Amino acid sequence: MGTCTNWSASVVAALKKQCANTTLILPKLQSDEDLTRFASAWRAGFFREIHQRFQNGEPQEDIDITHRRVLDQLLSEKDMLVTTDIWGDDIRTILVQSWHHQNAWIDAVAGLKRLKKDHFVVVLANGTTRLQLDLVYSSQLSFHALFSSQLLGYTKPDPKMYQKVLELLNLEAKECIMVAAHAYDLRAAAKIGIKTAYVHRITEDPEEDMQQVRSECDIFVSGTDGSTSCGLNKLADILCSPSNNTSKLDSEN
Secondary structure, eight states: OOSSBOHHHHHHHHHHHHHHTOSSOOTTSOSHHHHHHHHHHHHHHHHHHHHHHHHTTOOOOOHHHHHHHHHHHHHTSTTTOOOTTTSOHHHHHHHHHGGGOOOBOTTHHHHHHHHHHHSOOEEEESSOHHHHHHHHHHHTOOOSEEEEHHHHTOOTTOHHHHHHHHHHHTOOGGGOEEEESOHHHHHHHHHTTOEEEEEEOTTSOTTSOHHHHHHHOSEEEEOOSOOTTSHHHHHHHHHTSTTOOOSSEEEOO
16 A cells, blocks of 8 residues: 555545535535645554554554544544534444555556566565455555455564565565555564565655665655656666676666
8 A cells, every 4th residue: 555556646636525524514625735734644554553553562453444533533633623423433434445446546557567587476465365365456566465464463563574474485685675655664674684675656655765775775765756767667677687686776767
């Protein structure tokens, strides 16, 4: 989510639909900018929650439960105050489900198809297996396998999660590369010897210093210009090249 799919567009569309169906005016949810800001706050709140749970040593929970709790918190803030009599349980459930139905970034389908010809391409993500299946179905993305935190019993950035999938695939860390639009994910993978490729997306890592991220990763590609040649297609240009060398490759094109 984020690396291959545009969650923001899907969540904003769901919010817009509910706002249009609401007879009351919601002052803080009027413009597209309002809705995008709200969706981004929802996403940031989710990351805070899962990272806090990891740091506290708490067990992982269903991603839908986390999304619902963060949504309720945002809607109850004093400058928002979209109460349950305005958006009740049914509407909030629909909004949570919007995270399960996302479109792929324009470069992702073709890029993954090219990568799969030369490499095993698997998903390793926090969340539930059902979420992964729903995202693959709605986005039409194709992978060789899906590994969720629910399935593996660990939550990223726990090194045990990366080590577990290496064990299941019978691969060494040095044989693999972690591709993500999330710097925390790549930092954790790098600590156990996995090479890293950062795909810069406009929806991800708003608080990261991209120059710092660029210096940390083996590969850095831009996925922000909205073209079919950026992002995962650009990564395929690098990784599927006969002269592939992942030592500090950088592309902005």
